[in-house]
Amino acid sequence: MSQVDNQQEKKRTREWTTSRTDDVLRLCWPTIGRKRETGTAPHLWYGTLDEKGRCAISKVFINFRVGDGQDSAVLLEQRLVTELGRDEVFRSSTGITAGTAFEPRLVEAASACEVMLVVIGPRWLTITKGSVASIAAPADWVRLEIELALAGDAKVIPILVGDIKMPAEDDLPETIRELAGRQYIRLHHRSAKYSLDQIADSVRALVTSDNSVLPPPPAQVTMLTSLGAASRTADISLSEANVNGRYYSESIVYRCSDFANAVRGRIAFNLGRRFRSFRTTAGVLDDALEGHQTGVFQVIGDGVMLAERTASHGAPCVIDVDVSTVLRLELIAHRPGTTRHPMLAGVLAISGKSNNLPELAWANPTLYA
Structure with a gap:
């Protein structure tokens, strides 16, 4: 001194x-x-x-x-x-x-x-x-x-x-x-x-972290799909989608072919509290085989329901939620009335009856910093 x-x-x-x-x-x-x-x-x-x-x-x-x-x-x-x-x-x-x-x-x-x-x-x-x-x-x-x-x-x-x-x-x-x-x-x-x-x-x-360097802040706009899914059910895919006449290049699609592997499609991402808000257009795919269907979309943050919306064919909904405190974000979608049991689904399919299979999408799911 x-x-x-x-x-x-x-x-x-x-x-x-x-x-x-x-x-x-x-x-x-x-x-x-x-x-x-x-x-x-x-x-x-x-x-x-x-x-x-x-x-x-x-x-x-x-x-x-x-x-x-x-x-x-x-x-x-x-x-x-x-x-x-x-x-x-x-x-x-x-x-x-x-x-x-x-x-x-x-x-x-x-x-x-x-x-x-x-x-x-x-x-x-x-x-x-x-x-x-x-x-x-x-x-x-x-x-x-x-x-x-x-x-x-x-x-x-x-x-x-x-x-x-x-x-x-x-x-x-x-x-x-x-x-x-x-x-x-x-x-x-x-x-x-x-x-x-x-x-x-x-x-x-x-402030500085223990390593004297904080993680870099995220980009102002980040596609959720670019983070890589932490987990997802079998019928969930990351692909393009057409919803209500609009093309979305980055989407999360929940679509089943013969029967539903799970009656609720789930996909989760680790956000690490690095983003401010999440926004997406949720709806039924334009090319759905059963266009009269309705989809229910849920946004879960660290086990807490942040939003629940319903959309139908030609009438999508916009979901916009605050995720500033969220470590793990989970998206859940389902179609009410989907046949749960694979054997029953087979019987219904043979008889020409609908299994109410979901054909839903989270279109351009976007995170904002």
Whole structure:
């Protein structure tokens, strides 16, 4: 540590000696200046270590003030957990287990995070502690967490809730005035999905994985069939299709010839939470031998029904669903009344009766990033 840095450290340490919280900060302060890339844990570190002896610290810290931005903080946490994983996102309400000393846990998480999101709502500056604004009060954790993140060279991003203005430098305590010069992102609840996607994309670009490189983001438009199926039933094929007079070059076709190997055609793909939405046109094939049939189409994400639609010959349906949290996507199609038993199907075929075999398609199934 240089002489200048050492003087700055001593100055901050002298300032943080007036309360129990400040005592914790003073004790933990030597950890802040350590280089995080060394992968070693300072001797005063209060957190847990992984199997290699490194600090088990979340990369993203969500800073918020109770009574102002806690609801927005929850939304941010939920979205970022789906993007980065549970262990990579810290919010005090969920990141500290029962019985754990919260002061040192907050210090370690704030001082070692790579990205801090500072949630600023309409009351962020005006909430008071006694007669003093909370942001300027001794041992205010919101301010102290920001100080720690700034001192640790984290990327500190203000998240402005709604139409709130960015606080000016003069409105902020001297120790966090540089926050006023940081580029902010807005979180509008009326367009929360768009805002959260923007925030998630920004954060994702700033953090690094264990191998220092995140998987590349997917293309803006990806055909589902290009991913390769994780599993599928025998009567499912990947081919072209004509639905309602339109040609689709990339389609998932569920068509049986003599009898149905399975009364429901299933195909699954691993998305890995890398896509925003899924869109397809579902319908009965134009060249279906039994054109009067109806098809039922289901979209399943990680075992949860996301959509169910019905389509008939000449009347397809468009399915558009959010898959931003989906690891595994499964498409299921069936024709009501399909004969289940192969022997019965044979008897009906010989007698000239219909087995109600499905002739259905998911036309141009598309993923959007």
